[in-house]
Amino acid sequence: MNVLNYFLDASHWSLPWLIGLGLVFIGYLLLLRTAILQKVSFFSALLFIYITIGSPVSQLNNFGLHSVIMLQQFFILMLVPVLILKSLPSELFKETRLASFNFSKNPSYAIVAFWIIGAIAMWGGHLLSAAILSSKTGVAICGIVVSKGSWITHIPGILIMGLVLWAGLIFSFPIFHPDSSKRLAPVASVIYLFTACLSCSLLGLYVAFSASAASAAEAVPFFTTLRNPIPLSVRTDQEIAGMIMWVPGCIFYVVLSMGILLRWYNDPITETEKNPETIKTSTIPKKTIQYGNTEQI
């Protein structure tokens, strides 16, 4: 089966997931009053969820493709949480415990805790998936070897995805709090994302370059026969997996940082709005003022 046939085969597209996610979207439209952009954002989130768990991409997992797992984690951990948070109205969180976190007032323990949850999901989710993959295929993934039939294979993939999504939401919350006044300050947000970018770079580096240390036998085409319809050697597959986490992962955080910075430059009076007492009433003085110190030492 070639790639085109694989993707065109209707049995690889999950109808229950399509119906389920469609109902969720209808529920969103009926229950929440949101702007068009928020609706688009929520629809995009559901689309990526469907690609991750209901489309032929998700079933490539069964062929032991590590790069597909990484792509799924990129969607679920990084992309979907941001889209979901952007799509939800702030009123939805008013009565919740999460809404009580005001990140603009810098409770650093909470920020660090939220960041760590994201990093654990990034690394832990990946290592767990790699172990399951190794157990399924009998191939060493990132140096992880798990025997066939290990208990680890019984952990439902959907549970892992659910936990990763939850962690992604927690991680993204300080930056994309539905109530914009409670978000982390812009420069702090960029640092928050930059450190996450470092984390995903390190994971990507580890995965990509540990591929070259894999057994030479795993680079031979024999293994590609296990991996139809996308024939990749174990080594190439793992390198692509690492690069997905590293390059698009980093670029995603860079794009978010740019968005935050551009808004920050556009919205210079935010700080004074937050702290009205800092608003100056002075006017610009006339040009009669002597600049600096005129005395030469």
Next chain:
Amino acid sequence: MSLYIKMPEENEPLPSLKRARGKLLWISSVDHKQLGIMYLWLALFFFIIGGLQAMIIRAQLSWPENHLVSPEMYSQIFTMHGTTMIFLVLMPALIGLGTYLIPLMIGANDMAFPRLNAFSFWMTCMGGVLLYFSFLAGGGPKAGWFNYPPLSEMNYTSTAGVDYYLVGLILTGIGSIGAALNFVTTVLCMRSPEMKLNMLPLFVWMMFVNAFLMLAAFPLLNSGLFLNLLDRQFDAHFFIPSSGGSALLWQHFFWAFGHPEVYILALPAFGIISEVIPVFSRRPIFGYKFVAASTVAIALLSYSVWAHHMFTVGLSNAVNSFFAISSMLIGIPTGLKVINWIGTMYKGSIRLTIPMFFAIAFLIDFTLGGLSGISFAIVPIDWQLTDTYYLVAHIHYVFLGGSLFGIFAGIYYWFPKISGRKLSKRLGKWHFWLFVIGFNLTFFLQHILGMIGMPRRIYTYPDLPYWKVLNLFSSIGAFFMFTGMAVFFWNIYTTLKKPRTVTSNPWNAWTLEWAVPSPPNLKNFVEIPPVHSRRPLWDLDHPDKPDKRLN
């Protein structure tokens, strides 16, 4: 009631030449202005040495089968030329401008850590001295400025030159890290209370972002240098493949530093250009937010592209493809800046001063360097051209056409502030035209030389078609640059002999450094002017049409 903010008095007077007289004060001074000037003198001094080395290289290559210098000496000279120009000219010049100007531009009286500032300068200086001491200790380093193992290992280079290279660069690296720490802390803690972070002048913003790049990049280089030193001095085997090490590991260390280093040298130049072009176009920068935000994008992306320096080492196609994409992506924010600078000039009332001449030359030549850089992101082209003179042309278009033209623009622009005197415009024009024509003659032709197959790093070459004539013209271009630099030095010398006549704001510029006398006093600001926008002096001069208030 004065609207100016009173600056607190220092608890303890710090040493400075402006406080007393005495030669020792040149060593003990911690005044940021004096240290900034010393950085600039250091850069000029090493520029003379590095420039003379370049002239020897071009003289050697001006003719086929030439034996002006020995192959051994040639290797030492081309290694030291690259190392000197990057670590002892461009870095000190840019750090020097930052050290001098950042406190003045943000309304501070000194850097956050004045003693660390002096320590950083002297570490850089000592690194340079050690590097050149190698010539007195058995010969200079000769494994290229990139110092690739196993060539740089004891088995292949047993003279002490590489050891001096390693120790020298470790010291300059420590100096750079100290300077970066100081920049970050100064910007965060010392700026005028009214100046929010999103109101910083673009030069300061870019130095601020650049400082983070330096803090992340130089430890990587220093780690690699330490490991190489351990290999050479203590028989470790980190980079020796024959005994279990990995020569490629060095390349990862070096280029994980080396590519951000390109931006470490480019971002301050971008900052200078972002100050010069608006002032001499009499318009505020077009798209401040894009210029500022794209700086952060460049800084972040610069850590995702280093493997494009290693396309030929045998990384897989998968890895190469991703790095090719990310290397092309980094061109976007850089291109955005160029569009913003051109947008600033568009319909501006352009004053063709010498800083503006260099800014325009920067726009053209840096863009050419950027375009040849993009061509290296295409893996097959990189495979074909990476070891040819095409790459030599590219790196010089980036570092000279980009960083050095930016530094020249900055020196001509801020010289009145630093010295109280304006450099001669007539001599400046001679310098500009000789240098720019010479630069393009030298390095544009090297693109062609590379494409017709002339390898880089070679001592001499056979008389193949076009090689002789192109190399000869390239060397003639280098002579033009040399003459241009001689004019520049003469300009500085004659100007410094003249009395100080410049007012506090000779260019009608808008940032805070122009609010203090030229040159500034020991205490920069007794009072800080009100800062309500990104152009505080414009607001003072034009109270009827001030910029949008930002605080």
